[in-house]
Amino acid sequence: MRTVVIGAGIAGLAYAHARGEGADLIVLEAREVAGGLIRTAPTPDGHVELGPEALQDNAPETNALLDELQLAPLPSRAEAAKRFVLDAAGRPRALPSNPSAFLRSPLLSWRGKLRALSEPFRARDRALDGSVADFLRHRVGREVVERLVDPAISGIYAGDPELLSARACFPAVVEMVERHGSLFAGLRARGRERRAARAAGTARAADLASAASAAGAAGGESSSSAADAASKGPALLSLPGGLQRLPEALAERLGARLRLNTPVAGLQRDAKAWRIQLEADALTADELVLAVPAPVGARLLAQIAPSLSQQLASMRAENVVSVAHRWARADLAHPLDGFGVLVPSSLGKRHLGTLFSSSIVPGRCGDEHVLLRTLLGGARRPELVDAPDAELLDIVQHEVGELLDARAGAAPNWSLITRWPNALPRYDLEQPARQHAIDAALAELPGLTILGNHRRGISVNALIANSRETAREHAAGAGAPSADHANPASHAHGDHDA
Ligand SMILES: Cc1cc2nc3c(=O)[nH]c(=O)nc-3n(C[C@H](O)[C@H](O)[C@H](O)COP(=O)(O)OP(=O)(O)OC[C@H]3O[C@@H](n4cnc5c(N)ncnc54)[C@H](O)[C@@H]3O)c2cc1C
Structure with missing residues (x-):
């Protein structure tokens, strides 16, 4: 068996699907159904x-x-x-949801609103590597953090903004400040980009509509509504x-290449291959993709890669x-x-x-x-x-x-x-350094890839994007993934839109 994927949550399933129908691959899942948390x-x-x-x-x-x-x-x-x-x-x-509603909102005092509105005048470089609370307290003030950010963070991460890393949780937001100097300037730039995209979409829609009417068909409507949709928020x-229909459909496509009720008990590695210990038998593989929760990964890698295992085990x-x-x-x-x-x-x-x-x-x-x-x-x-x-x-x-x-x-x-x-x-303050350390350890272990919600984004969308990009790289590599493209940091799809 060339590739074995361990774990049929969305990360493992999306990866396996994106490798294509012809891939010599099998997915092993401990439970009786695929989908993990979905x-x-x-x-x-x-x-x-x-x-x-x-x-x-x-x-x-x-x-x-x-x-x-x-x-x-x-x-x-x-x-x-x-x-x-x-x-x-x-x-x-x-x-x-808009500036005038913000000014009228009873959720914040006038003092809190004025402090938030002074955001463009805050120092660009402060608290960029701090907690979500530190970063946003500096930028928009204590009241916004207590009354709006804190509940939002418990809604997305079930987390505490004092414990989570701004850079790990919202990389695009931190980058926006680094690039544009403030959140306000960054949002204005994004608005300009959206308007430009909308104008381009409308122009394209007009082209399509005239092409369609020239061909005697009514074709422009869906394109212009697509342009409208692109100009709005998600x-x-x-x-x-x-949502379980999604893992079910992926499982149906994988067919016999997905083995349910198959918990992996242990891993071994020799110079040529991975040996995957199941309850009753064992498999060998050239490439191994771990798409299991961090503590499971830590346990499976404890003997083969102790420092990588410790990094995974350190994640709460x-x-x-x-x-x-x-x-x-x-x-x-x-x-x-x-x-x-x-x-x-x-x-x-x-x-x-x-x-x-x-x-x-x-x-x-x-x-x-x-x-x-x-x-x-x-x-x-x-x-x-x-x-x-x-x-x-x-x-x-x-x-x-x-x-x-x-x-x-x-x-x-x-x-x-x-x-x-x-x-x-928990994407805590150690998370950026932890992910670098995991990347470095993986560079020494060609043929091993680690995916899942403990890597670079917990949302289903982020997981699908990271898994598909990784799968495309592996497929294009036409061989065991090399250290260079096994877990590229540049492929991060954080939860910045959450
Ligand atoms: C209550 C809740 C609400 C959420 N709300 C949202 C939301 O609204 N939007 C959103 O985008 N995200 C949301 N999320 C987050 C999102 O659902 C998860 O981050 C994502 O589904 C995790 O996918 P995964 O593949 O990384 O891990 P998992 O889903 O945990 O999959 C890992 C798989 O590995 C298997 N496994 C474990 N050990 C072994 C072993 N030894 N051998 C073989 N297989 C093994 C497990 O059985 C599991 O199937 C929510 C999560 C929760 C819990």
Whole structure:
């Protein structure tokens, strides 16, 4: 066997698919289903996501993959563009989405707004390698960090902005400041680029329309709406039946080249090949792609590559608990007209935030109900992953119920709890140096590649992009990946758009 991929999460599956149908390759997955953290479960009147809720629709590699798999995306409802954050009094308030909404927003004091608006005058070079909190405290001030950044970070990373590296989490944002001097200048430059792209798209659409009408067909409309879409920010997408359709479709394409229920127990290496120890037998491979969580990689590499193993073992990850809960529509007064509501840690609540699942995409439950998902745990309260069901449901009924104006005594009429221990890697201050050290160690181990959400981006879009680019490089290399292109740093697709 030429290539063995270990782990059929999205990173391993997207890699294997992109190597092409003819590749001499096999994917080994410990569990009985493919998809890793991407999971969808049935509910009495629809379905619910247990891991990722939705993807941003602006990722070219994801869109290309969906096309290849002939999966039609399910666009989010327009109202899902709106996000809520709890204000200092614990009331959900819309997150401002433009400058005038920012000036009117009750989420920040005037002092906080003025401090944020002075961002272009802050020193360019300070805190670039600090924590997300340090970096943004310097640029936009303490209040924005406490009231907006802190809840957003718990929504993306289940993390604490004081512990996460700005450069590792948001490389494009840090680069924007390095390049343009400030976030304001960088955003203005991006706006100019978008307008130029839109003008080019409109000109192209006009060309296509006149070409189409010359040919007697009505062809311009989709091109001009594509140009319109390109000028707006990203929206969200899911799939009919849920996001699990994506790993299922990848698994179907792989067919017998995917082996489920096949945990890898150990690895050995001699001068020529990798030996992959399974429970009952063993395989050999020229190329090995590890697409497993960091602690599993650390264990498998402990004997062969101790320093690489230590780097992987040094990475911590956040526990996350997802509680899906369905209510009678009439029992919640809040209109739920948005993506969800995030909770700043300063309020001392026991949950991180709640997704309004049935408002994000259609078909999640019947009209007389609403389906929500509350996320708990993270860096703030990791111990909740071991809390009894009754405690978690009590938080949902009372803490979440109160902020969504639940009728007195009302409770969810259905719920589903999913515990994800060590699910989201913590991109801490060591992460940039750690990734360099991992790259350096891999350079000494040709034929070994490491993919997954502990490398360069935790979002499904980032993972798909990194895996596909790596696979294309390996395929083009027409041989065991050399040290130069096994894990190129320049291929990072961080979570900067998150
Ligand atoms: C609650 C939650 C919400 C999220 N929300 C979003 C979101 O809205 N949008 C977004 O983009 N991302 C979101 N994410 C993040 C995203 O889902 C993950 O980062 C991504 O799915 C991880 O993919 P992966 O392939 O790196 O790892 P995994 O999905 O963890 O896959 C690793 C695979 O390796 C297998 N494995 C482990 N050990 C072995 C072994 N010894 N032998 C063989 N196989 C093994 C595992 O069984 C697993 O299938 C969310 C994550 C969680 C937990």
